[in-house]
Amino acid sequence: MRELVRELVAPLLPRFSSGRARLRLGGNAAHYPDTAAELESFARPLWGLAPLAAGGGTFEHWDLWREGLANGTDPGHPEYWGAVTDIDQRLVETAAIGLALALAPETLWDPLTGRQRDTVATWLQNAMTVKAVENNWQFFPVLVGLGLKRVGVEAAPVAERLDLLESYGVGAGWYSDGRNPQRDYYIPFAMHYYALIYAALGDDPPRACRLKERAAMFAHDFQHWFTTDGAAVPYGRSMTYRFAQGAFWGALAFADVEALPWEVIKGHLLRHVRWWLNHPIQDDSGLLTIGYAYAQPHLAEQYNAPGSPYWALKAFLPLALPETHAFWQAGETAAPPLPVTSTQPEPGVTLMRCEEGRQVVMLTSSQHHNWVRHGAAKYAKFAYSTAFGFSVPAGTWGLEQGAFDSTLALSDDGDHWRPCEIPQDPSARAGLHYFRWNPWPDVDIETWLVACAPWHVRIHRVHSARTLQTAEGAFALNRDVLCHRTETGPGHARLLSPAGLCQIEDLAPSPARRGELVAALPGTNVMAPRTTIPTLLAELAPGEHWLACAVLALSDPPVEWANPPSLTLALAAQDAVATRLTQSLPWLELGG
Template structure:
């Protein structure tokens, strides 16, 4: 027998239906960490891979992040047998004379992030982490927290980290200057857009950090503090829930979009935080279902190493898709999903019967993130325009593709000098030498007219592309008008589906179309009257580029376009139903005329993400 990677997943076999199931899941995920605690229990080092920050901060990350789940578990009466390790680790990690000292903060530092989890745990459970400490150990901890909070925190969700430490200091009766606390709360309000939506800082990015950071911390604040900020956080969460539920498929998967996806089921953190804050914007049974279905979606994924440690990656271990700030302990932000364990078993989150998600059959436009959420036979496809991230690795792939799918995820490219072999799923790539390539990285304009997205972008300063994205469930239509002073090679991809061994998949390519039929899925792209002839191709994408499966197939259309103006039109279809090859694939949707699309672009409202200034690193 060969090793089955899914068998090492601690969630495997857990039905994840009851409070007891969720408690068991938390402990099963935590227990593999125990052998990796240091002798003094202040550090947890999981492997030799590095992040951009120092090793001591990475070891603190491995130590602190599980507290996001352990603290609510214990606050809800759960029996966790290792609080003595954590108390000892806190004492040693904040002792400058101890060999496991976490290190002194002298400026903006990753330790600021990790101390938020410690602050949360101290506020929730002082009897576990504060009361066991002696006078000198308490002084060291307070000195450490006070030193860290004097430095400037990053201009994004990081500002909440200082506020969570401040809540802990309040709970412990430690005096401190509250001036910056008030200032940070006001600055966080500056990231708020409307209708429950934030930006993660003053950038053109609106991603999962809105639910699993901005709302998550705000809802914790609203449970632990009562003031006008707490009231606003509750109001904003109530407004956000109705939109965010459209990011989830019937099987619990969410739309993988943006950075930090290695945090995995932190994507359920918003639903967990609603329960913690006792807010019911949707019926409790629906909130419970959204949370637990998402956890269940992960139960059969090979997301851990052989010893059950969460890997860097998404559907499987994959450093390719990681951020520079991901250390081996980073994935344990996923423990944010366990916040409901702080609630007693009589809370309506637990007593309510789980209900299926409210079905939506029509596409739902979301102006603030620049998305149109499109139902696709139980899955969800997000059409996207208006976002960017030029500061993170693979920013174009994570923010600027045309479409993202709960079923098919997205791919990152593995070689910027391989135009012929690129995946280019849900992208339009250009090359002027057949080797290097350019894709959409940012937009000069992005507008939403009804359920049609328009964007204007430039792969080179002298090349202008206008793109329209229109839902036609389960298809979507793309139209690109390109103005270029020189001929360019182009490649446009559909969705990536799983590729089988032994060449068992059916690949069909012809002039103007390409499709692939796998064991469960169909993916195709069809030209609909471009002004040049495009050739179909099914690309065997480089391995380990897709987030969800390691080997994929991507149908593409390729052509050389001349100098001047070219219009490319196509329709894209991908569903978990191989029978559509015979019934739905021949029935491509109608493409609107260019004049109609121009009128929509003029009428459309600016996507809110565009209202933030574009920033280069």
């Protein structure tokens, strides 16, 4: 892993500005100015370089970062970053600098002159006093404080910030990312990650104990988010941070929290990093690109600049540990056997382990995030897969632009479509999910998702005052490979190729739905640039309608189509919902 850090950082070296305080990696389309974007590119490599230095790893170019730090914090220098202000992207980047001072002061701080130390200290001290977003951002001044204290500089108190952060705990080791329902990868790679750094380096033993206990509990849920080969479920915002998804495992080691056996923790981290290295996530010069499994600018958040992907280097935190630590001494073991389904009420998800754990499918019912770009696609789809990902829309006209995989989209004009955006009244228990949603004020939809791995079943009660076109998509499959077989017809759409198998099968006798294969616009799916989505279509007159279907996707497909579960079978263990649905659906007793 030491060599990998050096390899990832090497392409950055020719991009330094003359004063070394800026790294210019390309055009910046983020909502913050170039100064902050170029600071971001400068600072984020420190998430990997600082642990590398702390653990005794060599790196020949620390002089670039020392000079850049001195000049970027100097108000008299042309490359001054400017003072950090309230709700400022520059505050985000101070965290990596704080960590670097805390882990490797002899490398980054000690060689500076007295005047340079003063300017760095003053700039960071100011950053500790500004207003931060009330979410994981509260940790940034905390990490800055750890760095300042390590180098003997006075730091502002952080107890109130830490109290606020702890108040975001929701039980079972989970936090929310602020006072909202966001429980995505910002919980492992931000909330827990920073908390574990503080637990290891701070001077508050009672708080450290609490933070470690929460992380240990969380690990037992989080392990279900990974396949046996290290892939994590793509879900939520900031997917471009890539192997930061697995950074939590390294943070456990850094804080000496053996939440699972060390060999299991080590395996989770190393498999995850290797999984990413098997995907084209770098450009021809070696720079990390914006995207997920390939360069996909369309996936970017409004806060993603060219240097943003280097948050991935958070995965290298255990390099700060000595080689004698139990994490490094442990052998790497395969992922342990886990239950086929794991329902986690705190984030509102059910994880299904399919294909003997080689694929994980997440059913979700409770989250939304309309501030981020493509928030409905990133949070409010019915299912997300490690093999087939999810798709984001490329436009508002037609199914091809909408790329409506793993959702039900509706249209009142046949051209413009609306999927679920904000689930309401959600619940998740024992593989059953429920929520309501309103694509229009006069259209009310209740949705049930039922886990029956490797399938999942979807049931919708649609009550509409208007005529609607409906399109319900399965997963999106790579269409760059030669299809072996396709079938579309009344009540089904099926696709079989070397890329996988995908089926969507209607389970209700009416309204009649017809199958179609939708060729989504390129660059919409996070796993493959060009995909096809098996889809069921129907028109609904005003009134009440019940829709039901079963969906399957396999990355290692059989040679024949699979038989879907009946509704009776899918609901066999769901007494409460079965009672209600049996009363509403007279055909349910026929087995779907």
